[in-house]
Amino acid sequence: MQLVTPGLVLREVKVGESDRILTILTPEHGVLSCTAKGSLRLKSKLFSACGLFCYSEFTLFAGRTLYTVDDAQVKNVFHGLANRLDAMALAMYMAEVTLMLSPSGKEGETLLRLMLNSLYLLSEKKALPRKIKAIYELRAVSEAGFMPNLLCCRECGKYQGGPFCFDLTASDLLCEDCAAKQGLAPNLDEAALTALRHIILVEDRRVFGYTIPPESQRLLNAVAEQYACRQLDKTPKTLEFLQTVLE
Ligand SMILES: [Zn+2]
Known part of the structure; x- marks a missing residue:
């Protein structure tokens, strides 16, 4: 099953030589874990879009335990x-x-x-x-x-004034x-x-x-x-x- 969603990379863990496992926050699916194979190779099309705190448009495939990143396009980088x-x-x-x-x-x-x-x-x-x-x-x-509950003092109802x-x-x-x-x-x-x-x-x-x-x-x-x-x-x-x- 394919899933296309924007996501913000909140965590990246390097696996092996060039793979990363990403934890991304998405607007509709909460937090997702996905593997970005080869994404640490400089020539990889995933290299920049899978960086930490990158906000990207992800194309994911659902796997047994993790999603796999098939494509990622940068939407915003916080340089x-x-x-x-x-x-x-x-x-x-x-x-x-x-x-x-x-x-x-x-x-x-x-x-x-x-x-x-x-x-x-x-x-x-x-x-x-x-x-x-x-x-x-x-x-x-x-x-x-x-x-x-920030309405007022819970005992006397005072709203403001003084500490x-x-x-x-x-x-x-x-x-x-x-x-x-x-x-x-x-x-x-x-x-x-x-x-x-x-x-x-x-x-x-x-x-x-x-x-x-x-x-x-x-x-x-x-x-x-x-x-x-x-x-x-x-x-x-x-x-x-x-x-x-x-x-
Ligand atoms: Zn009070």
């Missing part, structure tokens, strides 16, 4: 990732988070769009890696079904006073809370469109990372290295 350690480390991390969420159906399409937008902004240096990381973590985890605590255990909010009563400390200032609501609640195309002071972004990053790791049930392997190269 700006190539020579930057922080950008590549972040891309690897986002890919690992995506694979851990193993999206299927509609989730696959949403996560693919988020990943493509993130890679574009990262590659073109249109947003800081730190900002892209927090948005990706929050948005990807929410889209995969772990949507936090808030994003309670990572309950995935909801406490105002400073109600947090103190439960022995919790605030982890968001006003700007970080506004940005958190924005990231979780706006439509896709507006998600990167906010500006907050660096200190608020730092708070948001800490919360986003803790939230993602908690919802994923474990820390992605690529996070430790990313932390060492991210400013």
Whole structure:
């Protein structure tokens, strides 16, 4: 059976001399594993279109366990990732988070769009890696079904004003006073809370469109990372290295 689909290469594993096993994210079929025979030969028609973080149009044949790549045409390459350690480390991390969420159906399409937008902004240096990381973590985890309740303080109903605590255990909010009563400390200032609501609640195309002071972004990053790791049930392997190269 033949399958023609766009796909983003999230992982490549070299096999033997010139073969690769690819893990690609597709809009309609979720994550697919496929073998790209001979694709590491420079003369192979598959060489460039099967590279890591390449977005290509794949023609696949279903095999017993894996798909086989019959043809691949490049749709988009994120050239700006190539020579930057922080950008590549972040891309690897986002890919690992995506694979851990193993999206299927509609989730696959949403996560693919988020990943493509993130890679574009990262590659073109249109947003800081730190900002892209927090948005990706929050948005990807929410889209995969772990949507936090950010309406108001769960105890008193306060909507905003002063610091808030994003309670990572309950995935909801406490105002400073109600947090103190439960022995919790605030982890968001006003700007970080506004940005958190924005990231979780706006439509896709507006998600990167906010500006907050660096200190608020730092708070948001800490919360986003803790939230993602908690919802994923474990820390992605690529996070430790990313932390060492991210400013
Ligand atoms: Zn309260």
